Amino acid sequence: MSDTAPKNYLNEQKGIKSWLLTHDHKRIGLLYLYSIMTFFLVGGVFAVMMRLELWTPPSDLFSPDTYNQLFTLHGAVMIFLFIIPSIPAALGNFVLPLHIGAKDVAFPRLNLASWYIFIIGALFAVYSLVSGGVDTGWTFYTPYSVTTSTAVVPMVFGAFVMGFSSIFTGLNFIVTIHKLRAPGMTWFRMPLFVWGLYATAIIQVLATPVLGITLALLIMERVVGIGIFDPAMGGDPVLYQHFFWFYSHPAVYIMILPGMGIISEVISALSHKKIFGYKAIAFSSLGIALTSFLVWGHHMFISGQSELAAMVFSFLTFFVGIPSGIKMFNWVATLYKGSIDLRAPMLYALAFLFLFSIGGLTGIFLGAMSVDVFLHDTYFIVAHFHYVMVGGTVMALLAGLHYWWPKMFGRMYSEGMARVSALLIFVGFNMTFFTQFMLGIQGMPRRYASYPEQFAPLHGYSSVGSLIMAAGFILMGFYLFYSLFKGARADKNPWGATTLEWSIASPPPSGNFDNVPTIDSDPYEYKTAAGPNG
Amino acid sequence: MSHSSDHPANLAHHFTEVEQQQESAKLGMWLFLLTEILLFGGLFCFYAIFRAWNPDIFHNAHFHLDVVMGTLNTVVLITSSVTMALAIRSLQLDQKRAALWFLWSTLILAGIFLVVKYFEYAHKFHLGQLPGKYYTFQGIEGTNPHIFFSVYFLMTGLHGIHVIAGMSIIGWLIVKTSRNRFSSQYYTPVEMTGLYWHLVDLIWIFLFPMFYLIG
Numbered sequence: 001m002s003d004t005a006p007k008n009y010l011n012e013q014k015g016i017k018s019w020l021l022t023h024d025h026k027r028i029g030l031l032y033l034y035s036i037m038t039f040f041l042v043g044g045v046f047a048v049m050m051r052l053e054l055w056t057p058p059s060d061l062f063s064p065d066t067y068n069q070l071f072t073l074h075g076a077v078m079i080f081l082f083i084i085p086s087i088p089a090a091l092g093n094f095v096l097p098l099h100i101g102a103k104d105v106a107f108p109r110l111n112l113a114s115w116y117i118f119i120i121g122a123l124f125a126v127y128s129l130v131s132g133g134v135d136t137g138w139t140f141y142t143p144y145s146v147t148t149s150t151a152v153v154p155m156v157f158g159a160f161v162m163g164f165s166s167i168f169t170g171l172n173f174i175v176t177i178h179k180l181r182a183p184g185m186t187w188f189r190m191p192l193f194v195w196g197l198y199a200t201a202i203i204q205v206l207a208t209p210v211l212g213i214t215l216a217l218l219i220m221e222r223v224v225g226i227g228i229f230d231p232a233m234g235g236d237p238v239l240y241q242h243f244f245w246f247y248s249h250p251a252v253y254i255m256i257l258p259g260m261g262i263i264s265e266v267i268s269a270l271s272h273k274k275i276f277g278y279k280a281i282a283f284s285s286l287g288i289a290l291t292s293f294l295v296w297g298h299h300m301f302i303s304g305q306s307e308l309a310a311m312v313f314s315f316l317t318f319f320v321g322i323p324s325g326i327k328m329f330n331w332v333a334t335l336y337k338g339s340i341d342l343r344a345p346m347l348y349a350l351a352f353l354f355l356f357s358i359g360g361l362t363g364i365f366l367g368a369m370s371v372d373v374f375l376h377d378t379y380f381i382v383a384h385f386h387y388v389m390v391g392g393t394v395m396a397l398l399a400g401l402h403y404w405w406p407k408m409f410g411r412m413y414s415e416g417m418a419r420v421s422a423l424l425i426f427v428g429f430n431m432t433f434f435t436q437f438m439l440g441i442q443g444m445p446r447r448y449a450s451y452p453e454q455f456a457p458l459h460g461y462s463s464v465g466s467l468i469m470a471a472g473f474i475l476m477g478f479y480l481f482y483s484l485f486k487g488a489r490a491d492k493n494p495w496g497a498t499t500l501e502w503s504i505a506s507p508p509p510s511g512n513f514d515n516v517p518t519i520d521s522d523p524y525e526y527k528t529a530a531g532p533n534g
Numbered sequence: 535m536s537h538s539s540d541h542p543a544n545l546a547h548h549f550t551e552v553e554q555q556q557e558s559a560k561l562g563m564w565l566f567l568l569t570e571i572l573l574f575g576g577l578f579c580f581y582a583i584f585r586a587w588n589p590d591i592f593h594n595a596h597f598h599l600d601v602v603m604g605t606l607n608t609v610v611l612i613t614s615s616v617t618m619a620l621a622i623r624s625l626q627l628d629q630k631r632a633a634l635w636f637l638w639s640t641l642i643l644a645g646i647f648l649v650v651k652y653f654e655y656a657h658k659f660h661l662g663q664l665p666g667k668y669y670t671f672q673g674i675e676g677t678n679p680h681i682f683f684s685v686y687f688l689m690t691g692l693h694g695i696h697v698i699a700g701m702s703i704i705g706w707l708i709v710k711t712s713r714n715r716f717s718s719q720y721y722t723p724v725e726m727t728g729l730y731w732h733l734v735d736l737i738w739i740f741l742f743p744m745f746y747l748i749g
Contacts, residue, residue, distance in 0.1 A: 103548035213576035225667035226684040234678030
């Protein structure tokens with residue numbers, strides 16, 4: 001056993017086959033991690049190309065048609081290939097069984113299958129990309145998505161296939177959480193990340209099939225012409241919007257809920273203090289999941305739905321603010337009088353608190369009908385969405401990635417470079433997107449390749465910001481890659497955290513726990529507010 | 535595995551006892567069935583909306599479905615659900631021959647269902663009672679009668695795909711059963727397939743009155 005390096009899940013088996021046929025949740029988590037990082041790079045390149053085009057008012061770098069494809073592909077790649085699988089399938093797969101004291105997820109083969117299904121779906125999306133792209137926007141609204149000559153069918157089919165991957169991950173997690181908790185791991189002793197994943201999994205299982213059938217109908221409409229979205233044939237294009245948002249609104253909570261779970265972990269661990277309001281945070285995750293199914297109509301205030309429906313949807317949308325606010329206050333209360341360790345995971349968690357507050361509050365503006373009618377389809381929407389998705393989910397993903405990196409690979413990254421990178425991303429992000437709130441209020445509509453001279457200064461700022469943010473990500477890619485080979489060896493608990501994954505070696509052995517642990521205390525039992533390793 | 539000494543052969547390494555594994559499989563299967571209901575739920579929604587908008591077309595068009603064939607298929611599918619349940623029961627009693635017999639019956643009944651469906655489809659193809667822009671039939675009053683056939687072919691088509699999937703799984707169960715893979719100690723896959731098959735049956739029980747018996 002103890003020759004040079006202790007046996008762990010990374011070195012016990014070698015060769016490409018041992019990865020492609022693995023049933024180990026940790027390795028599958030890494031397969032997902034590498035996949036989403038690749039697609040994040042692709043989506044990011046599209047984003048930078050867009051910002052370069054928008055640097056100056058005329059559409060000079062790309063033709064307007066190419067620009068339409070750029071924003072569509074940026075959206076579709078980032079949503080379906082990056083953000084939806086990012087936290088649950090990559091970090092969740094790695095951490096969930098460790099958090100509840102299990103040896104693996106309930107269905108390891110299904111877990112591997114879900115990755116292959118994801119890759120097959122992704123291949124269809126890539127095929128669409130190289131065979132003419134898509135210019136409908138990531139929402140594939142009818143009737144345009146039925147009539148455009150671009151490669152809609154492979155992209156939509158790819159999203160359809162990836163939906164099954166998401167369903168299988170969610171199903172696997174629900175069963176794992178119900179049936180594979182270690183002895184003594186009661187529901188209220190589970191780390192809050194697990195609660196976040198549980199709420200996410202419920203949405204994945206309940207909402208994704210509806211997206212599946214919607215996209216299948218869109219394909220049928222385009223290929224066979226069944227007429228159900230075509231007013232000339234007695235169909236209704238607004239029906240498509242209802243179906244699409246019935247999934248896609250809950251889907252934005254698929255993106256944010258696991259992120260909120262990570263923030264709970266990181267804030268508690270790096271302020272060395274018991275989380276404030278454990279049950280409130282746990283139940284607010286379920287509250288958000290439940291409410292998420294009842295608000296889809298707020299995407300459609302100007303689509304011609306009935307005023308009554310719009311009012312009900314608007315009212316219910318305000319409701320989402322309550323559980324989100326509960327979480328926010330509990331996190332801040334956890335920080336209060338904690339022994340705060342400002343290393344990289346905490347920096348990203350603090351960035352999350354700051355940016356998600358802005359994203360969430362502007363969401364309340366947009367939930368108010370009169371304001372939404374004015375701001376609909378402007379850059380204000382773009383800014384709000386990115387404050388929630390990048391300021392929220394991506395910051396949480398980065399917090400989690402930096403937090404669990406030593407556990408995943410047994411190496412520490414350069415803390416100094418991580419801080420520089422966090423700063424670049426934070427500054428670059430705010431430059432890019434805060435300006436877009438202003439552009440939106442001034443009336444700049446989204447999805448245009450050219451714009452009047454008066455918007456040039458703000459667009460210029462935004463474009464410079466995007467390059468600063470890109471520099472931050474490139475630096476991160478560099479130091480993370482470097483750490484894999486030259487990073488200092490991480491001990492098993494570099495943050496002084498109390499959850500179960502920190503009680504085993506870094507990287508963990510293949511079977512996770514030598515002996516099944518018995519749990520007799522809460523997940524965040526910090527005796528005193530001591531420093532790391534204290 | 536260090537704990538293999540008291541680890542039964544059918545128990546995967548990450549479970550501690552057989553019961554835990556069985557319950558996990560059951561919960562997973564029920565969740566899967568839930569996703570199936572939601573998948574069809576979208577189509578049920580479509581049906582409800584288009585029927586509410588076009589009550590006359592749905593009424594006029596439904597006369598062109600063959601109630602006799604529909605009823606026959608309903609009986610066939612319900613019978614297949616019974617034989618599926620009996621197959622599980624036989625395995626619980628360790629009666630392998632009976633289990634095989636019932637599984638074969640289920641498979642054959644599913645085949646009969648598809649054959650009947652084939653004749654129904656072929657007849658409609660012949661008359662041009664097809665979805666959307668391929669609709670050429672002249673005999674139904676009202677605007678956009680093709681909508682009825684769009685919804686009809688979508689729903690029965692998706693159901694038919696589920697029947698075919700079920701048949702291939704049952705075929706696999708037949709192979710496994712004849713190789714003595716299942717017994718009263720371990721028959722989880724058969725039980726799970728049974729749950730799936732009952733759902734496929736149940737969906738048809740909704741589809742039949744919705745299309746054939748619009749009164």
